[in-house]
Amino acid sequence: MDDLLQEFIAETRETLEALSGEIVAWEAAPGDRQRLDAIFRFVHTVKGSCGFLDLPRLSRLSHAAEDVLAAVRSGERAPDTSLVNAVLAIVDRIGELVEAIDAGASLDDSGEDLLIAALDEGSAATVHANAPVVQRAPTRSVRLSVDLLDRMMSGMSDMVLARNELARRLRDDGADPVVEAALERLSLTVAEMRDTVTRTRMQKIEALFSALPRMVRDTAAELGKSVTLAIEGADVELDREMIEMMRDPLVHIVRNAIDHGIEAPAERRRAGKRENGRLTVSARQSGNQIIVEISDDGRGIDVDRVIAKLARTGRAEHELRALSDKARLNLVFEPGLTTKDDVSAISGRGVGMDVVRANIEQIGGRIELLNTPGGGLCLAIHVPLTLSIISTIGVGVAGQRFAIPRQGIEEIVSAHAEAIRVDMIGDTPAATVRERRMPLVDLGRLLGLNAGDEERHPDMLAIVGVAGGSYALAVDAVLDSEELVIKPAAPAVMAVGTYAGQTLPDSGLPMLLLDCAGIAAKAGLRFDRAAAEEEEVHGGVSEGVQALLFHDLDGARRLAPLAAIDRIEPIAAEAIRFSAGRLRLSIDGRIVPLAAQGRWEERAHLSVLRLHDGAQEVGYLIAEALDIVHLPEELVPAAEEGPVAGVVAVEGEQIEVLDLHWLFANHAEDATPAAAPVCLLEGEGSDWMRTFLKPAIEAAGYRAVTRLAAGEKAAVVLAMEETVMAAPTSVPVVRLRTQREGASADSIYRYDRAALLGALAGAAGRRA
């Protein structure tokens, strides 16, 4: 925390120095938009940093100044002299406070209310805060120019090379052991020195990420939200300069994600999400770039609202609407934009996005947005890899050395080892490593290093994991593993597509760093992402009962055992009807009984779980399938019988499990027609029977026919009282009469449904 505070102080001090010119210029020309933006960025940054460093006074001052400046930016207020003075007084005060914090002195805060009050419209008070002169305490850090560090770095490298040269000469000349011992000592010092010097320039991105957990927790707590933070790839090592430059944008983005992106718990529940928002921050190196991704599972960006807001500031709405999807999304980077209606102390007004982009572009980077309205936002910062230390594996191909980033390598195996096969599938080589089949890329051939040498077989396989899958990279030899300082190569070299950078190892011979993803692309490997994910789902959860996690129509998340689900299909609302006394779905030319909990009429997207018990089918309407999870053994039974069997705990959340037995008991049609007993409608009156009686009989689970098909045997015959049977059979006969009161006890009044069905059942030997 102290480090961060020191950095904040140094940074604020520096910005203030740089800003002093701007302030004077703004004073002279208050209408100057650029100056206004620069000052606005400053107070916004201060506000962001001190909210997180827990400096409430600074936070209050900067927030107040930001409010006023935002009003000026949006044209609500005119930048008159009193406003300019008031803002400048606050900027001065921020400077004084920062010095006081640095010196560990306390500063009387009596004047601050006045300073803030002076910002109000119509306030005539011009406040001159008389700051006590604060003695600047000696700080234990210095700021150096990057240029100087670079010179130190390259001087260091020269020294290493000179040492190597010297060692070689001495070895060749058969040097005196005393000289050798001295050289040994020199080597040790040089190695240590190099390490130190490298650290002055490089830093693990962890330094950038380490402050996040605390910040996320505090920010979320302040907003009454709960957010789980996941950090990945913290050990990527980066140019310190880059880390410094990315700090503010990262803080802004994370705050924005928590404030604007992730919804309040109640809203999340309503949307069927887990209450805990998820925020993932990851860093990875890809080619000649470092990509830092910040993704949340919040509400995403509502592009329509962004446009509406911009339209209110005087932009032509139809022009904005006419933009491409991507351009519309990028409107969030417009200065002075806020998508939030109320202002909070966290990220204020959605500003910062223009600041963020300006900062990133300043270091030659760019920002990409991946927006899923209602589902979250993924923001990827791409920054050029100016300098990085990467742990690499050296490989040899056709006499040349290359480095492969160790991060991408899953394992290295000998091509001649027992469990390894290399085969040709068609003309495509494939490797089978312990039952796992994957494409094989011969590095030498890909690079054209051993053309014409078809019979050559590489000795080593490096199994490389790239997005979507793995492949085996065949090389002649695996030489060593080394930490290397990687620099970007010239455009002409990068254009090849297979290299991620260049380096100068101790040998003094330049070496290229291979780009594993680039090699896969160059070799034409295609990995189907969906297939890989599916494999993961099925491979990952292999034990126990699997269940489908889904969003139900009533907003709850429920589970259904996977084994009972035949298929999950998206359906149109038109296919659902409340007909013949129950909800039914027409699908595949059939009608399937349907169960649902909640309203489906207004939903645009519906899916149905087609549940099957082996004989019968019941559809269960859901909003959306989510995931396949392991069904916990422990189930707490439901309080009463119903569609829900009970509740289980999945990742600490209570989730209801569907009661399949109940669903089938209450919703399944009695039997499938093919297996139903045949009821033969015999003799005269069969027309009446066909029209009036058949549906009732079929509803009871019989198949009513007027004529038996060849080989078919009736389970029961239905005939009118007076019908004379063609031939006496062993099949039981149920007779009907037309009068309510009949003479014969063995006939049934034809409209007495209960008696009729009872008789049929008795005759056919089925349950009533």
Place this chain on the structure above:
Amino acid sequence: MNALFLIARLGGRNVAIESAQVESVVDIGAVVPVPGAQAEVRGLAALRSRVVTVIDARVALGLPPLADAGGRAVITAVDGHHYAVLVDALDDVAPFTLEPLSPGIALDHGWRLAGCGIVEREGEPILAIELRSLIPQTAVAA
């Protein structure tokens, strides 16, 4: 306007390179090839602690490549990257006045891209070239 020019031999001809483009003139040691790169890219070489990309200027000019890599090179920095442009030999450094190409002189392919004017040495016209334009994948300054 007088400026300092480096007179070098390139592809059997004399060329003039304005010294502002030249960082240094060196003898290149071992060159590590970059498989897959364009023919102009001879490879990478170490220049003390710095890695430079070695450009065969003859290929860039549409001439047959040099038989063996190494030898004399002019170091130039373009867009933050350092390149060593191989030349046949170095002749002279002297101030000259850059003049536009005489009207009607049409340079052939490779030279047309690189040529940016003429300097005159004791009556002999020498084509002044832009090193930047010999380097592949670099936007030629307008």
